[in-house]
Amino acid sequence: MITSQRVLYVFAVFAVLYSALLLQGAATLTWYLKPFLLPFLLYAVVKSESFETQKWLLSALLFSWIGDCILLFASKGELYFIFGLVAFLIAHILFIVLFNKQKSAHNPVKSPLFWIGFIGVIAYLISMLSLLLPTLGDLKIPVSIYALTISVMLVAALKGAIRWKKKSKYLVLFGAVFFVVSDSILAIDKFYSPIESASYSIMITYLIAQFYITKGILELNRKE
Helix, strand or coil: CCCHHHHHHHHHHHHHHHHHHHHCCCHHHHHHHHHHCHHHHHHHHHHCCCCCCHHHHHHHHHHHHHHHHHHCCHHHCHHHHHHHHHHHHHHHHHHHHHHHCCCCCCCHHHCHHHHHHHHHHHHHHHHHHHHHHHHHHHHHHHHHHHHHHHHHHHHHHHHHHHHCCCCCHHHHHHHHHHHHHHHHHHHHHHHHCCCCCHHHHHHHHHHHHHHHHHHHHHHHCCCC
């Protein structure tokens, strides 16, 4: 019987193979394989036991997949990049809703750790915008909105790491951190200064992010 957990492991194996091909420079093959990555995570969520926030996780993964597909054509024109950015913006908003709708046990605002993390996220946001804004041109507003949104997503995951009960909450936070890392590498490479092996670094951190967020949310909602 195919279980949600087995599908997650299949995704992990596929992601490792995909990353190895990307590292080897098999650009054409990885271009065709990329759209087949996230459907494994979508299927893992579908195969899981029904839970209250399942539709939010599915929607976030779906818009991430749409963003993946659109960005395949980013080299053909700036509009593809912008539409891809919009798809991922929607995905991040859905992740924020998803995190905030999880059942909680503690009030994170009372924790010093939350405020330390919150200050760290604000410092990251200010640093990234200070670095990128002078080079963004007409994209200043959309990129600033995107940077703010991923920062809010990270804060929502941080809140969850404090208020959720199960240890899998750390998987979600781990994934959210890697999502921010992936987006930051992409932004710096595109708008500030080219980064060596940027495509590989962006994708490996992105796949880690999606895997751990999905796995963490599924485990948080697994019935005892």
